[in-house]
Amino acid sequence: AVAATRERARAVRGTQDWMGGLPDGTALQRLTIPGTHDSGARFGGPWSECQNTTIAQQLESGIRFLD
Known part of the structure; x- marks a missing residue:
């Protein structure tokens, strides 16, 4: 990374x-902070599902802003 x-x-x-x-x-304005869109949208089918990991897993992988 x-x-x-x-x-x-x-x-x-x-x-x-x-x-x-x-x-x-x-x-802060000098950073590009990794984040996820619709961070909690793991279920609901192809029209609403955006993530395949939990919020905890996203944070553990380095994500630092949640939408």
Whole structure:
């Protein structure tokens, strides 16, 4: 996984702790934060199902904003 800022890109081991690889004081507007659309929509068929993992699994994989 890669945590990117405008100044530089830095490789981070795994996805769970990608934010730990950022320098302290990194401005929020310099981040691209991974998120999921319709984060809780796991069921309902092809018209409403958007995810195949739980919210906990999404967070464990590095997702940091939920919609």
